[in-house]
Structure formats: C-alpha cells, structure tokens
Amino acid sequence: MSILAVGSIAFDTIKSPFGEVNNLLGGSLTYFSIAASFFTDVNLVAVVGEDFGEEHLQVFRGRRIDLQGLERASGKTFRWGGEYSYNLNNRETLFTDLNVFEGFRPKLPEAYRQANIVFLGNMHPLLQQSVLEQVSHKRLVGMDSMNLWIESTPRELRGVLGQVDVVKIDDSEARELAGVYNLRSPRMLIATRGSHGSMLFNGSDLFSAPAYPLEDEVDPTGAGDSFAGGLFGYLAECQEIDAAALRRAMIFGSVMGSFCVEDFGTRRLERLTFDEILDRYRALKQLTHFDDM
Amino acid sequence: MSILAVGSIAFDTIKSPFGEVNNLLGGSLTYFSIAASFFTDVNLVAVVGEDFGEEHLQVFRGRRIDLQGLERASGKTFRWGGEYSYNLNNRETLFTDLNVFEGFRPKLPEAYRQANIVFLGNMHPLLQQSVLEQVSHKRLVGMDSMNLWIESTPRELRGVLGQVDVVKIDDSEARELAGVYNLRSPRMLIATRGSHGSMLFNGSDLFSAPAYPLEDEVDPTGAGDSFAGGLFGYLAECQEIDAAALRRAMIFGSVMGSFCVEDFGTRRLERLTFDEILDRYRALKQLTHFDDM
Numbered sequence: 001m002s003i004l005a006v007g008s009i010a011f012d013t014i015k016s017p018f019g020e021v022n023n024l025l026g027g028s029l030t031y032f033s034i035a036a037s038f039f040t041d042v043n044l045v046a047v048v049g050e051d052f053g054e055e056h057l058q059v060f061r062g063r064r065i066d067l068q069g070l071e072r073a074s075g076k077t078f079r080w081g082g083e084y085s086y087n088l089n090n091r092e093t094l095f096t097d098l099n100v101f102e103g104f105r106p107k108l109p110e111a112y113r114q115a116n117i118v119f120l121g122n123m124h125p126l127l128q129q130s131v132l133e134q135v136s137h138k139r140l141v142g143m144d145s146m147n148l149w150i151e152s153t154p155r156e157l158r159g160v161l162g163q164v165d166v167v168k169i170d171d172s173e174a175r176e177l178a179g180v181y182n183l184r185s186p187r188m189l190i191a192t193r194g195s196h197g198s199m200l201f202n203g204s205d206l207f208s209a210p211a212y213p214l215e216d217e218v219d220p221t222g223a224g225d226s227f228a229g230g231l232f233g234y235l236a237e238c239q240e241i242d243a244a245a246l247r248r249a250m251i252f253g254s255v256m257g258s259f260c261v262e263d264f265g266t267r268r269l270e271r272l273t274f275d276e277i278l279d280r281y282r283a284l285k286q287l288t289h290f291d292d293m
Numbered sequence: 294m295s296i297l298a299v300g301s302i303a304f305d306t307i308k309s310p311f312g313e314v315n316n317l318l319g320g321s322l323t324y325f326s327i328a329a330s331f332f333t334d335v336n337l338v339a340v341v342g343e344d345f346g347e348e349h350l351q352v353f354r355g356r357r358i359d360l361q362g363l364e365r366a367s368g369k370t371f372r373w374g375g376e377y378s379y380n381l382n383n384r385e386t387l388f389t390d391l392n393v394f395e396g397f398r399p400k401l402p403e404a405y406r407q408a409n410i411v412f413l414g415n416m417h418p419l420l421q422q423s424v425l426e427q428v429s430h431k432r433l434v435g436m437d438s439m440n441l442w443i444e445s446t447p448r449e450l451r452g453v454l455g456q457v458d459v460v461k462i463d464d465s466e467a468r469e470l471a472g473v474y475n476l477r478s479p480r481m482l483i484a485t486r487g488s489h490g491s492m493l494f495n496g497s498d499l500f501s502a503p504a505y506p507l508e509d510e511v512d513p514t515g516a517g518d519s520f521a522g523g524l525f526g527y528l529a530e531c532q533e534i535d536a537a538a539l540r541r542a543m544i545f546g547s548v549m550g551s552f553c554v555e556d557f558g559t560r561r562l563e564r565l566t567f568d569e570i571l572d573r574y575r576a577l578k579q580l581t582h583f584d585d586m
Contacts (some may be wrong), residue, residue, distance in 0.1 A: 005460070010531050017538060039433075102473070124410065191488065196486065196489040196490075197489075197490075197501075197503075199506065206580055207580065208490075208503045208504075208506070208581055209503045209583075210490075210503070210581075213492065213499060213501070241334055244583075247582070247583040247584070248583055248584055248586065251582070251583050281584065281586050282585075285583070286501075286584070287499055287500060287501050287583060288500070288501055288581050289472060289540070290500070290502075290537075290541055290543070290544050290578070291537055291540070291541055291542040292575075292578060293541065293571060293574045293578070
C-alpha cells in the first residue's frame, strides 16, 4: 500500500514568542510526507530549486518516502515567512516567494500512476486537477485547500471537489467553502480547528476528534499538514476504509499534529518514534473516555 | 440529595443576529437552577425586585426548585443587556444595572444549611465567602468566577478558592486566574470553551468533553451556567463522586449547555425533557467514540 502526495516543499522563516528560525525545511508536503511515512510508503511529487542540498534530502532519506518524483528546477526553492502572536492562534504572513513553485507542473513517474491513496496538497485547483488526470487507479482521493482558492478560483475548485472523497480544510474556511460549493458532494469533510481538535463530516456520521492538550506549543507551522499525513497515511494501510477506520485515522491525524507543534519546523517529527505515536493515541482515548448511560 | 445554589436572577435584553428580546428572565442562577433541577432538588438563594411577578416565578414552579431562599427587596431586579456578533463568539455588554443585586447579602434559610453540594455563582468573592460561612455541612463546593474578580479582588478570591473543590471558569480567563493563584489548590478546575467543548483538570487526570455540534445556535447567554447546572446537578445525585462520575457530569454539563443555546433565554430549557437529555448524552458518546489501539 502506498500514498501519492503532491504539494509544496519550502524554506520557512518563522517568528514565534518562543524563538525565530530562518530557512528551515518546511512546506506542506514536507510535513505531510514525514508524518505519513510512519504508517505507509509515500510517493512524493514536488519541485525544489538549485539551493536544495543533500542536507535537506537527508530529512526524507531513511524514511518510507520515495523521491523519484522530486523535480529539481533552475532557480530558488519556494520561501515563506510567518510570525505568530503570543497565543499562537494568529499567524501573519511576512512574505511568500513562490520561486520555482510558480512554474510547477506536476509530472508523475510511471510507477506512481497506480495509487492507493492520492493526496492533493493545498495548491491551485488546476494543478490538483492535472494530478488526478495522471492517475489511472485510485482508491481514495483527499485534498487540502484554503480561502485563496475559494475566493479566486471557485469554478476550478468546484471541478476538483467533484472528484474528491475527502476534503480537509481549516474550520474557519469551511463556511466559506460551503458558500461556493454544496458540501455534500465530496463524500467527507474534515474541518481542523487547531488546538480545539477537528471534526469529520461523513454523511450523517459526525465524529469529533480531540486535540492533545500540550503544555508547551512552540510552532504551529505544519500542524494541519502533519494531521493530514497521519490521517491519510493510516488509511493507506487499512484493509477497509469504513467509518471506524476513518475515526481511528482522525485520531492518528490529531496525534501527528500535536507532535509537530512541540518544536520548530519538522524537528519533533524527525526524532519521533512509532511507540510515541501509539502512546499518544492511547492518551487521547483516555482523555475522552466516559461511561455509557 | 440537594444542591444549594447562590447567584443572580436578572432580566436580560439580548441582541443577536437571530433576533432581539427585551427583559427576558435570565441571570446565572436562573439557568443554573433550571438545568440542575432535571437531576436534583435545588435550594435557591437570590434577590429580586418588586417588578418580579408571578409570571416569572412560574418558570421555577413545578420544578425541583425550592424558593424559600428567594428574597424580594424594594427596588428593581438586576438588568443586563448584551449583543452578539455574527459568529456568536463575541459578546458586547450594552448595560449592567445591578439594582437590588447591589445590596444583596445572601441569607440562608435554616433548612439550607446542610447542603450536599454548594454552588457559588459568579459574584463578589466576599458574597461567596459569606455563603460558605453559613453552611455547616457540605460534601462538595463548586464556584464560578470571572476576570472582573480576578483583577479587582484577587485577595478575596484567593480566600474563597482555598475552600472550594471545583472551579468552573471560561477558558480565556483560566490563564488569568493562574496568574493570581496557584491553580493546584482547588482540587479541580473546569475550563469551558463554548462551542469548542470543555476541559476538566482533576489532579493528573485530564478529561476533554466535546461540545454537541449544533446547526442553529440562537443565543449563547446562559450556556456556561446551564453547563454548571447539569454538571453539579448530576453530581448531587451520585453515590460516589469519583473520576468517572466527574466525567459523566461534564457530559451532562455539555448537554445542558447545548440545549440552552438553541433558543433565546431559558425557552429551550423550559420545554426540555429528561429523555432528550439522555438522547443527547448518548449522541455525544457516539460523536466521540473511536477504537482502542
């Protein structure tokens, strides 16, 4: 079983009340891939620039991540800068330099065209569409999106949404999405609410997944992408993707998101073990248990 | 088993995107008492003015609420006005006319001095203190508070907190409370987060209670008080108040809070049945269930 994941790799500059880091490896696909690779094989499709060195590739190597689909283009890697306020709930984007990501046209290696799970990272709906057209067999398609696409390319977004099984989006943007689109069309919607947990709308079956309460949140960057990585990574290995499996997958998503925010960038994920993941899954079970009545 | 509850009864003027009501029966003790009376006998201590008529008493009558401790003073009943923004998360106070509540000095009828559970509504810590001094036997003491008292009377608040088992407070004010007081001293802290659920800190045992997802929230006024009513009302009838009972109580709190917001003021609570309460408890169980791993 494997997952095909397409999205962005970037160098991030992050300021938070707990410190500042410059040009740290980031991008939604980086978080997604590392998180998913704890559960399944990840076939990654992305573009980086000439400034992307062996030290950055090391973060992916030694994991269940295939780099055949990593394209190197002439120019610089995507760069993003953001700053968090004291309570970490508000993020201000300081700069976005798309660089080589601006010309990104995902090309799937032949071996990637049969995918168990396809995950379309947050990017222009036409890029997401082009990925779907290159995959001949897919069991489940998930996608991420954001208000930028809801507002600027609603028509293209609608086209992709009609071919997707699971949409993962920030809760604050879910209402906006409902405005341009009948949310009943993708089979499932996952609304993430940061430290308030997340919600799965699976037809008439609703599931509320708790967030793991952390004493020290350092950097929320990538938490939602790590959530998606844990969720879809776990699903890729499930014999049957039924309501119960989706609920377990939401919890693994919550677990991966919670680890991500414990340190800057991917640092916590890099030193994470599967035993720690299972322990936190069990802690979430204990955190939310109450008697039947 | 019974509960002694002291707090405010008021007439509320509420503006929300879903309508406007004037001089509707409200006040924290009103919500608390009606919610708690679904579970246990409530002995109510409060003050109202000459404008408080039989039609207002009717809301309490026919329930498990004893009105011996309801004092009628000369003057007007406490009046409060508030306005909610579109997403109902922001509330602006339009006016606060304390009226007879300003001179309120709680006097417990003799029959109230032996209480199973004591609940000190959100009011000046010296009033809360005077209630505690009048109770000769108490099994569990709960209290509510707010930033006004944290900021203006930290010393008096500290005195009360030292005699209390459970503090219920809005999550946004929990940090502020920690600033003036070592939160380890009351045995338990409950932080409510509105539509994001609530959290119980019971020593090293943490419990995250979900909020019931509502399609139509109309008026959040009294949701936290209804939560407290369900929680302490249920505890009053428990043979043993252990960690499992506290978790069940948190869920009943969440259930009562969720019904409260479905209509203006106490309207939804007034037409509520115990079967509906049990159904929603079970719905919350279903909403949060996931497999062991």
